[in-house]
Amino acid sequence: MKKTFISLAFALLSFSCAFASPQFKELNNKNGKTTIKIEIPESDLSQFTVIKDWRFHNGGKAYDVKKVDVKGDDGSTFVLEFKRFTEFSDCSLSFTINGKPVSINIQEKLTNH
Numbered sequence: 779m780k781k782t783f784i785s786l787a788f789a790l791l792s793f794s795c796a797f798a799s800p801q802f803k804e805l806n807n808k809n810g811k812t813t814i815k816i817e818i819p820e821s822d823l824s825q826f827t828v829i830k831d832w833r834f835h836n837g838g839k840a841y842d843v844k845k846v847d848v849k850g851d852d853g854s855t856f857v858l859e860f861k862r863f864t865e866f867s868d869c870s871l872s873f874t875i876n877g878k879p880v881s882i883n884i885q886e887k888l889t890n891h
Contacts, residue, residue: 800880802871802887803855811844812860814871816882820852822875829875834860836869 800822804815814834832843845859858871871882 800882802882802884805866805884805888807862807864810862812863814858814860814884815855816858816871817855818875820854823852823854827876829856829873832858832871832873834858834869834871836863837865837867840872 800816800818802814803817804813806813812834818829832846833840834843835841841860843858843860847857847859849855849857866885866888869884869888871884873880
């Protein structure tokens with residue numbers, strides 16, 4: 779019974795660590811473009827991680843990413859470039875990590891700053 783409990787506790791801990799969420803870091807409108815910086819925990823990344831389908835949702839429309847740069851020693855910071863926006867309404871960022879959909883509510887983060 780004790781071994782079962784320890785195994786279950788370890789499995790739950792592993793599950794919660796495996797799904798740490800990406801974090802919004804910054805949005806700016808410099809140099810004629812809108813740039814969004816996010817950080818994905820290093821624990822979620824491996825050499826086989828596939829991240830794609832980047833889309834910025836703003837004002838009820840979805841916009842494809844123009845450029846993605848990977849920064850940092852561990853490759854966990856992503857800088858995304860989109861066309862320049864002057865207004866932000868109900869905005870979010872969506873993408874997939876190994877086929878699983880991820881969404882970050884940017885509007886919520888902007889209003890909390």
